[in-house]
Amino acid sequence: xxxxxxxxxxxxxxxxxxxxxxxxxxxxxxxxxxxxxxxxxxxxxxxxxxxxxxxxxxxxxxxxxxxxxxxxxxxxxxxxxxxxxxxxxxxxxxxxxxxxxxxxxxxxxxxxxxxxxxxxxxxxxxxxxxxxxxxxxxxxxxxxxxxxxxxxxxxxxxxxxxxxxxxxxxxxxxxxxxxxxxxxxxxxxxxx
Amino acid sequence: xxxxxxxxxxxxxxxxxxxxxxxxxxxxxxxxxxxxxxxxxxxxxxxxxxxxxxxxxxxxxxxxxxxxxxxxxxxxxxxxxxxxxxxxxxxxxxxxxxxxxxxxxxxxxxxxxxxxxxxxxx
Numbered sequence: 001x002x003x004x005x006x007x008x009x010x011x012x013x014x015x016x017x018x019x020x021x022x023x024x025x026x027x028x029x030x031x032x033x034x035x036x037x038x039x040x041x042x043x044x045x046x047x048x049x050x051x052x053x054x055x056x057x058x059x060x061x062x063x064x065x066x067x068x069x070x071x072x073x074x075x076x077x078x079x080x081x082x083x084x085x086x087x088x089x090x091x092x093x094x095x096x097x098x099x100x101x102x103x104x105x106x107x108x109x110x111x112x113x114x115x116x117x118x119x120x121x122x123x124x125x126x127x128x129x130x131x132x133x134x135x136x137x138x139x140x141x142x143x144x145x146x147x148x149x150x151x152x153x154x155x156x157x158x159x160x161x162x163x164x165x166x167x168x169x170x171x172x173x174x175x176x177x178x179x180x181x182x183x184x185x186x187x188x189x190x191x192x
Numbered sequence: 193x194x195x196x197x198x199x200x201x202x203x204x205x206x207x208x209x210x211x212x213x214x215x216x217x218x219x220x221x222x223x224x225x226x227x228x229x230x231x232x233x234x235x236x237x238x239x240x241x242x243x244x245x246x247x248x249x250x251x252x253x254x255x256x257x258x259x260x261x262x263x264x265x266x267x268x269x270x271x272x273x274x275x276x277x278x279x280x281x282x283x284x285x286x287x288x289x290x291x292x293x294x295x296x297x298x299x300x301x302x303x304x305x306x307x308x309x310x311x312x313x314x
Binding site: 005007008011036037040042043045047056057059061062064065067068070072075087088091092094177180181184185188189191192 | 194195204206207210211214217218221296297298299300301303304305307308309311312313
């Protein structure tokens, strides 16, 4: 749940990028980091292995500025995609306000997309979060595939996932901001 | 981050708060693997600066940074009463001063949406 600090008049919202390994979650954050005004974002923190695979999370704070007296800030997190880091993924989901599911558009990763989505359901349920009411977006993307891909083509259309869908390519940035804008707006709408 | 105080000129507070909370959350999972409910505090020892993190009733954490001018024992003593005092206060959440759950005005959401378009417009 978004934290509204009345004493300091701040609103902090937590957005989590979730999905299978090597799908482009970290690349999404790196693209955002490189493109937004440096004055509005903080340091990009990556807790990664020597092979640059996410070990715990990536973190990027983005400042929306003061809106009607409330300093509004988004905290963007990624989770590790590799299956054996589930404890870390579950930790990062705690207090989530909005989700971006980054599906991998490669045909051979369809099963991984579905497994990651089912894993997301389980981890949300562990915290008692309702996956239907959690503001969510889904982008079909791949670090190696240059073609934008609809997430319905990524194998998850067969699952009961309710979200807005975007075509994206994380490396070139296609759809990255469309997805971020959409989930941010959904989260802020949920506050009003 | 709820609040910060003291000499912190060279500290990225947002990054620090994010990492400290993740560190504490991870330690909670380690505790449960060992059959403990929670580790109530954490200590990281550095050559010049050290860090002590303590749980405040499961609702917040208190991180204390200190250098070689004091000792861990002193920090623990001071922190204990401070945590008790903080625990008696209501942590900030989505509640206004009178305790009711607050919804932001629709005008606020409209303005926020415009800001999102401006900030995230390429």
